[in-house]
Amino acid sequence: MHCNAALIAPTFVTGLILGFIYALIALGYTMVYGVLKLINFAHDAVFATGGILVFYAFGQWFGIVQPLSGVSLVVLMAASLVIGALASAGSAFLLERVAYRPLRRRQGARLSYLITAIGASFFADYLYQQNFLLGPGKREFPNYFNVSKAFTVFGSVVQNVDVLIVVLAIACLIALDQFITRTRSGRAIRALSEDQVAAQLMGINNDRVITTTFVVGGLFAGIAGVLYAIKFGFVVWNMGFVPGIKAFTAAVLGGIGNIRGALLGGILLGLIENMSAVCVGAEWKDTVAFSVLVLVLILRPTGILGEGIKG
Amino acid sequence: MGRSRWVVLGSLAAALSLLAAACGGGGGGGNQAGGGGQSCSWTVATMGALSGDYASIGTPILQGIQYAVDQVNKSGDLACTLKLDKEDSQGNPDQAPALAHKIASNDNVVAVVGPYFSGETLASGPIFNSAKLPFITPSATDPSLAQQGWTYFFRAVPNDAAQGPVAAEYIEKALKASSAVTIDDNSQYGKGLAAQVAKKLGSVNKGSFHIDPNSTDYSSTIAQVKSLNPDVVYYGGYSPQAGPLAKQLKQQGVAAQFMSDDGTKDPTFGKLAGPAATGVLVTCPCADPTKLPAASSFVKGMQQTYGQPPGTYAADAYDVVQMIGQALKNASSSDSGTDLRATVEKYFQDVNGYQGITKTYTFDSHGEVEVDPLRGVWVYKWSNSDKNFVALGYAGQLLK
Numbered sequence: 001m002h003c004n005a006a007l008i009a010p011t012f013v014t015g016l017i018l019g020f021i022y023a024l025i026a027l028g029y030t031m032v033y034g035v036l037k038l039i040n041f042a043h044d045a046v047f048a049t050g051g052i053l054v055f056y057a058f059g060q061w062f063g064i065v066q067p068l069s070g071v072s073l074v075v076l077m078a079a080s081l082v083i084g085a086l087a088s089a090g091s092a093f094l095l096e097r098v099a100y101r102p103l104r105r106r107q108g109a110r111l112s113y114l115i116t117a118i119g120a121s122f123f124a125d126y127l128y129q130q131n132f133l134l135g136p137g138k139r140e141f142p143n144y145f146n147v148s149k150a151f152t153v154f155g156s157v158v159q160n161v162d163v164l165i166v167v168l169a170i171a172c173l174i175a176l177d178q179f180i181t182r183t184r185s186g187r188a189i190r191a192l193s194e195d196q197v198a199a200q201l202m203g204i205n206n207d208r209v210i211t212t213t214f215v216v217g218g219l220f221a222g223i224a225g226v227l228y229a230i231k232f233g234f235v236v237w238n239m240g241f242v243p244g245i246k247a248f249t250a251a252v253l254g255g256i257g258n259i260r261g262a263l264l265g266g267i268l269l270g271l272i273e274n275m276s277a278v279c280v281g282a283e284w285k286d287t288v289a290f291s292v293l294v295l296v297l298i299l300r301p302t303g304i305l306g307e308g309i310k311g
Numbered sequence: 312m313g314r315s316r317w318v319v320l321g322s323l324a325a326a327l328s329l330l331a332a333a334c335g336g337g338g339g340g341g342n343q344a345g346g347g348g349q350s351c352s353w354t355v356a357t358m359g360a361l362s363g364d365y366a367s368i369g370t371p372i373l374q375g376i377q378y379a380v381d382q383v384n385k386s387g388d389l390a391c392t393l394k395l396d397k398e399d400s401q402g403n404p405d406q407a408p409a410l411a412h413k414i415a416s417n418d419n420v421v422a423v424v425g426p427y428f429s430g431e432t433l434a435s436g437p438i439f440n441s442a443k444l445p446f447i448t449p450s451a452t453d454p455s456l457a458q459q460g461w462t463y464f465f466r467a468v469p470n471d472a473a474q475g476p477v478a479a480e481y482i483e484k485a486l487k488a489s490s491a492v493t494i495d496d497n498s499q500y501g502k503g504l505a506a507q508v509a510k511k512l513g514s515v516n517k518g519s520f521h522i523d524p525n526s527t528d529y530s531s532t533i534a535q536v537k538s539l540n541p542d543v544v545y546y547g548g549y550s551p552q553a554g555p556l557a558k559q560l561k562q563q564g565v566a567a568q569f570m571s572d573d574g575t576k577d578p579t580f581g582k583l584a585g586p587a588a589t590g591v592l593v594t595c596p597c598a599d600p601t602k603l604p605a606a607s608s609f610v611k612g613m614q615q616t617y618g619q620p621p622g623t624y625a626a627d628a629y630d631v632v633q634m635i636g637q638a639l640k641n642a643s644s645s646d647s648g649t650d651l652r653a654t655v656e657k658y659f660q661d662v663n664g665y666q667g668i669t670k671t672y673t674f675d676s677h678g679e680v681e682v683d684p685l686r687g688v689w690v691y692k693w694s695n696s697d698k699n700f701v702a703l704g705y706a707g708q709l710l711k
Binding site for chain 2: 007011014018135136137138140143147148149152157232233234239241242275281282
């Protein structure tokens with residue numbers, strides 16, 4: 001429709017940035033799936049928790065209303081990323097303890113896990129929607145980080161926050177990759193993803209490893225949540241829903257359970273979405289994106305890079 | 312084992328009590344006898360976004376209605392007390408039909424003020440109409456609503472077939488734009504309005520785009536807008552999307568004048584748009600009551616009651632309730648709600664030049680209020696000091 005070369009380049013840039021956000025969230029889906037073969041649909045609420053807690057900390061309790069600069073900005077950004085990551089990790093920990101571990105103890109059917117995940121997601125969303133928390137509408141995020149133009153590439157303005165998103169996402173992925181391949185905990189996660197029973201026989205504490213998996217996925221989701229809130233300038237009770245679905249899709253596209261697949265899937269999905277929005281129309285972008293997903297799954301049922309935590 | 316079972320039971324109980332609280336909040340029926348001076352009551356129902364993403368748009372309308380009901384009751388003109396039944400659709404067309412059935416089946420309901428949005432009105436109109444229950448919207452502006460053949464439908468404000476062309480005229484004449492693009496949110500209301508604007512703009516409109524209201528990143532649409540380099544971007548939709556859209560347009564370096572509609576005219580817009588709100592214009596088929604001499608006591612009363620000046624469509628909603636009051640003036644306390652539905656319908660059909668605080672009301676055979684668009688549509692501009700939209704005047708004044 002409006003598809004021309006002049007448009008494809010800037011759309012590529014914005015799609016790429018979106019893709020990195022998806023990838024950060026997708027890590028949580030993919031790691032939990034890799035270990036438990038569980039699609040943790042409550043991960044969207046884990047993502048939202050990071051942004052929402054930082055909204056409270058700096059917007060409501062400290063009441064920061066002015067854009068900051070220099071050292072105070074660096075300190076505050078570091079603080080908000082840490083707070084957001086810890087908040088999301090904490091909620092992922094809580095989720096595992098309260099919702100999934102009891103099911104595991106009772107050897108719940110796979111369907112019970114799925115329903116529990118969906119239930120937990122709704123529980124968190126509607127809890128945030130209550131008037132004593134966020135209330136129903138979009139809430140303005142404190143603007144201590146002044147989102148402004150960093151540079152222009154291919155006619156697309158790249159914001160300073162976009163640079164931060166890409167840099168942090170890459171740093172997180174490298175860190176996770178190292179964690180999975182180099183550390184003892186990482187090896188335990190890989191072992192569990194290959195064979196739970198054998199791992200247990202080798203003396204691995206399954207519960208501890210599962211908790212670690214949830215917490216690590218939560219950390220990345222929290223960072224994504226904070227960056228997302230800064231980029232778009234608001235938080236809302238159901239802010240996790242759409243990015244959550246997209247990130248889950250990205251994980252499946254790249255090969256669920258596969259960490260590099262999450263990155264590839266995220267970026268691909270971001271690009272496909274944005275390209276189809278330009279070439280077919282924004283109201284079609286999800287239709288096109290999900291058609292691509294179905295096609296990929298028909299040709300490669302395990303996703304592009306295949307299943308399993310390989311690091 | 313035993314302990315964890317108690318935990319499960321406890322959390323179940325907690326969940327149930329939450330559920331009960333949620334259901335209790337949904338405004339029960341209004342069948343009980345009145346609590347005022349009179350022993351009987353009639354119910355006026357209202358339905359719209361009282362919570363959810365669009366609550367900031369629905370709340371001012373509800374305030375106008377509530378205030379008017381209180382005023383009517385205070386005047387003592389009616390044989391029975393008016394009660395207000397508030398139904399919260401969250402502005403969602405999917406939730407509307409169930410609520411409409413609930414309202415229509417309540418025999419005490421004489422009229423509905425609403426629904427507030429076009430999509431939910433389209434979804435619930437057939438139900439009200441077949442229940443022979445007059446429903447008068449003070450805010451749903453999609454033109455097609457009056458073309459459904461609903462006898463019991465009335466609209467107290469000019470529709471988008473009036474608003475759209477006036478907005479287009481303003482873009483061409485007052486803003487002197489030679490190019491514009493229209494964007495909408497794919498809703499019944501936003502899409503219809505943007506199409507009206509685009510049609511009137513003709514060749515000045517360089518492109519029409521739709522965004523997905525559930526997504527937060529509009530970069531692909533913005534890239535297309537940017538490549539067209541328009542003087543004006545017109546958005547048909549509501550503030551929760553208009554705010555982030557205006558913000559992202561500015562961030563991507565689109566310098567065009569951003570202009571939107573009555574759905575955007577609420578303070579939420581500025582919170583979400585940030586600095587990009589500066590200078591943004593909206594049209595609205597709603598008069599600014601603070602500029603109308605006839606509305607001065609209403610403005611004062613609303614200020615006292617709610618601690619803020621009346622919001623968008625509050626005054627128009629007030630007029631609607633006052634007219635319902637007029638319709639019921641001669642009704643006796645023995646008349647039931649269902650008897651009076653016809654009375655209210657006949658009143659709105661026959662009323663000729665009722666002097667409301669915002670305008671003079673006469674309805675045509677489709678239920679549309681007869682108003683000159685240039686008089687009925689107002690233009691507002693965002694003011695950073697007021698943190699709200701401030702009236703520039705009605706279109707006729709500004710296009711002279």
